[in-house]
Amino acid sequence: MNPRRYNDFNSCLRERFGCRVQKITIDAGFSCPNRDGTLSFGGCIYCDGKGSGTGAARLAESIKKQIREAKARLAARYKAKKFIAYFQAFTNTYASCDILRKRYDEALTDSEIVGLAIGTRPDCIDEAKLNLIEEYTSTHMVWIEYGLQSTHNRTLKKINRGHTFEDFVRAVRLTQGRDILICAHVILGLPGESREDVVDTATALADLGIDGIKIHSLYILRDTPLARLFEAGGCTALDQETYVEWVAAFLERLSPSIIVQRLTGDPDPTGLLAPEWTLKKQQTLSLIQRTLEARGTWQGKLFE
Numbered sequence: 001m002n003p004r005r006y007n008d009f010n011s012c013l014r015e016r017f018g019c020r021v022q023k024i025t026i027d028a029g030f031s032c033p034n035r036d037g038t039l040s041f042g043g044c045i046y047c048d049g050k051g052s053g054t055g056a057a058r059l060a061e062s063i064k065k066q067i068r069e070a071k072a073r074l075a076a077r078y079k080a081k082k083f084i085a086y087f088q089a090f091t092n093t094y095a096s097c098d099i100l101r102k103r104y105d106e107a108l109t110d111s112e113i114v115g116l117a118i119g120t121r122p123d124c125i126d127e128a129k130l131n132l133i134e135e136y137t138s139t140h141m142v143w144i145e146y147g148l149q150s151t152h153n154r155t156l157k158k159i160n161r162g163h164t165f166e167d168f169v170r171a172v173r174l175t176q177g178r179d180i181l182i183c184a185h186v187i188l189g190l191p192g193e194s195r196e197d198v199v200d201t202a203t204a205l206a207d208l209g210i211d212g213i214k215i216h217s218l219y220i221l222r223d224t225p226l227a228r229l230f231e232a233g234g235c236t237a238l239d240q241e242t243y244v245e246w247v248a249a250f251l252e253r254l255s256p257s258i259i260v261q262r263l264t265g266d267p268d269p270t271g272l273l274a275p276e277w278t279l280k281k282q283q284t285l286s287l288i289q290r291t292l293e294a295r296g297t298w299q300g301k302l303f304e
Helices: 009-017 065-078 097-107 127-138 153-158 165-175 194-207 225-231 238-253 281-295
Strands: 022-027 082-087 111-120 141-149 181-188 212-217 259-262 272-274
Touching: 009 225, 009 259, 022 065, 022 111, 065 082, 065 097, 065 165, 082 097, 097 111, 097 127, 111 127, 127 141, 127 165, 141 212, 165 181, 181 194, 181 238, 194 225, 194 238, 212 238, 225 272
Parallel strands: 022 082, 082 111, 111 141, 141 181, 181 212, 212 259
Antiparallel strands: none
């Protein structure tokens, strides 16, 4: 058994590449149909103006510059020798194939970039874009990361996600059968969701054939619809102890083969409204580890 009791991403990368591999987050200047009026102007209720990105594109920083600066920082901090170019901000398949190719190619010119990860929405993918993305699999590890957040359509509607769980399933089925690895993003603690809802999401994802999972805590950023809802008393934030217990229950139901890329989020402290414990990432990870050990459980223990 993995001493972490879950199939962690860092170990998988080290096994494949023989060294520390770090993701470089890239803001490539894409938009999102849930913000530009195609679906909505408001976006998801938890999304701020950076769309989970760095805002580098607004500062006219090229992709090459973002990679160059991040490499130096990550090599010094983690002794990383190879890197994955992670297109993170907003929706990174929301453009023509010609534009997508130009952005992806710019990131992959660096010889130390061994992987490509593309964060997108399940309703912003099609055969042509997947054909383009698959071209990179002959030279790089390629992940497509579909933001799902919950398998419950009532929750997706409440958070103004703009797609359904069925859209996610269709995107997964369309992607499968290629050499593209599939990662799903979920958020624990969404408004109105219970522990049972979270367990249902884990169970639904467990046998879809996805390759990876990112589990985020819900944190509330200033100047978002979620912040206004929170301040009006319309929702609450999970405490750290509850979040840790829900993560353990989630992991127990996943297939042991699914790679766990993340177990908690990384909010920008300057924009964080609540909860403050989400800034204590290492403490949260340690609590998850200790909880798994104390319960004598692990990823996949309850997987059927």
